[in-house]
Amino acid sequence: MRRRMKSNLLAWVAAVSMTLAPISNANAFLLGGIVYDPTNHTQNLLTAARTLQMINNQIKQLANEAQMIAYQVKDLTQLPYTARAALQARLNEIDKLIKTANSIAYDVATVDAAFKNLFPEDYSTFSNAAMGAAARAHWEEASRALHDAMLMQSEIAETIRDDVVTLGELITESQAAIGDLQAAQAGNQLIALQTKQSMQTAELLAVQYRAEALERARRLQTEERARIHRLRFNGDGAAYTRL
DSSP states (O other): OHHHHHHHHHHHHHHHHHHHSOOSSTTOEEETTEEEOHHHHHHHHHHHHHHHHHHHHHHHHHHHHHHHHHHHHHHTOOOSOOOHHHHHHHHHHHHHHHHTOSSSOSSHHHHHHHHHHHSOSOOTTOOHHHHHHHHHHHHHHHHHHHHHHHHHHHHHHHHHHHHHHHHHHHHHHHHTOOSHHHHHHHHHHHHHHHHHHHHHHHHHHHHHHHHHHHHHHHHHHHHHHHHHHHHHHHTTSGGGOOO
16 A cells, blocks of 8 residues: 555655656747647747738739729720721712812813813914803803802711711810720820811812812903904004004
8 A cells, every 4th residue: 555655655756747848849838738839839820921921922923913904904905986988988078079170170181181171271273152152161161160169068068067077076085085096096086077077178178279260360361362262353554543
């Protein structure tokens, strides 16, 4: 009995000795029979925090990339509206009007040949009747040119009203553009509208200057025929010489 009590006492002392024995790490200690190292625990926490931060950064990077892709999709989205067909149709109408003009055509070769035939430089060989017919032809040509100019003015005035509607639509589309491509396309169409109007103005000026040029040529021809008539009326002047 005494031997057994002695054995139990020795075992208890040994257990206490092991509990109170120093641990290799100065900062470590036993807690509930488990060795707890605060330094190692802190390092583990820092490692976990850094890992979590890296994951958050990767998530943010993926989100930014997704946003960039969304922006790129918007930038590459084409404008659903185009005024090209309408603008081209209006220019074609004006071009057709010029091609079907009643006065001299507008190509260089035709103008040169028609002008030389219609407005001769010398009327000395023309009879009075022939000069009368030439005067009539000049008047008709000048009248047709003025008529063509008025038609052109009317046509352009009508297209300007249509252009106002197109301009409003383009401005609306440009304001609602969702990306760079749509904004650029709307801007290009606005430039096309401006260019179309400039071309119309140039065509109108060409028709008006044509009418003015024909009227000026008609007056010059009238002056030349009048000179020939005076020469023929006066003759050699002998009938008017005083004795």
